Amino acid sequence: MPRRPPGRGRLADLIRDAAGAEREVTARVLVNAGGPWVGHIIAETLKIESSERVRLVRGSHIVTRRLFEHDRAYIFQGADDRIVFAIPFETDFTLIGTTDRDHEGAPDEAFCTPEEAEYLRAAASEYLRTPVAAEDVVWTYSGVRPLYDDGAKSATAATREYVLSLDAPGDAPPLLNVFGGKITTHRRLAEAAMARLAPHFPEAGRRLDGAGAAAGRGFPA
Numbered sequence: 001m002p003r004r005p006p007g008r009g010r011l012a013d014l015i016r017d018a019a020g021a022e023r024e025v026t027a028r029v030l031v032n033a034g035g036p037w038v039g040h041i042i043a044e045t046l047k048i049e050s051s052e053r054v055r056l057v058r059g060s061h062i063v064t065r066r067l068f069e070h071d072r073a074y075i076f077q078g079a080d081d082r083i084v085f086a087i088p089f090e091t092d093f094t095l096i097g098t099t100d101r102d103h104e105g106a107p108d109e110a111f112c113t114p115e116e117a118e119y120l121r122a123a124a125s126e127y128l129r130t131p132v133a134a135e136d137v138v139w140t141y142s143g144v145r146p147l148y149d150d151g152a153k154s155a156t157a158a159t160r161e162y163v164l165s166l167d168a169p170g171d172a173p174p175l176l177n178v179f180g181g182k183i184t185t186h187r188r189l190a191e192a193a194m195a196r197l198a199p200h201f202p203e204a205g206r207r208l209d210g211a212g213a214a215a216g217r218g219f220p221a
């Protein structure tokens, strides 16, 4: 469990390798990019009390027998204004997703509920010539979005923007917590994270921002 020894300016943790040997590692910064576990790491691993909360929002999918012959995707808009996609999947199947449901419990225990499967079937059936029957569903799966809890009423309305929260009391090593985010914004998020940490590492000297990238000095494309 990482510790913050006062005044040492470093975090320390014990790691155990596959053979069971333990050794201590130290770091001058910790970036908590634990995805759906970000809140768990703050509260349970680091034992830090924080007012910031992650909102776990489940996105479920159904995989059906192949529903159409061409190789293009559909995006349908439902009466609830949400969009649902239907994508050709693994040659013989169609992938339909997703939902937005507040998720209680452990992130790795998420599954598509019968109600979510029904919602996805109904959403696609509104548009497809042949309605999607329960027997068409061959598999389901879910992922959990670790959204920043901005107090929005519905899971759909909760912000999809990433939020970086820096915790750097006194001379303790900084902890940067990453809430939310998208694959599509990973680079911006990484640049923003570096910008938040830069004041703590003045000797680092090189900015990894858009200008740096344009000059060929940033992340590899």
Ligand SMILES: Cc1cc2nc3c(=O)[nH]c(=O)nc-3n(C[C@H](O)[C@H](O)[C@H](O)COP(=O)(O)OP(=O)(O)OC[C@H]3O[C@@H](n4cnc5c(N)ncnc54)[C@H](O)[C@@H]3O)c2cc1C
Pocket (backbone or CB within 6 Å): 033, 034, 035, 036, 037, 041, 045, 058, 059, 060, 098, 142, 143, 144, 145, 180, 181, 182, 183, 184, 185
């Ligand atoms: C249903 C759904 C739909 C999505 N749709 C889109 C989309 O259309 N477009 C888009 O751009 N993005 C989308 N996303 C978001 C995208 O998947 C995430 O932004 C992305 O996966 C985040 O990557 P990450 O590495 O930050 O977190 P993750 O991929 O969640 O990785 C976190 C890692 O932390 C590890 N970890 C946890 N606890 C610890 C610990 N104590 N010590 C060490 N490691 C730990 C975990 O094992 C995991 O590997 C979607 C997500 C979901 C769930």
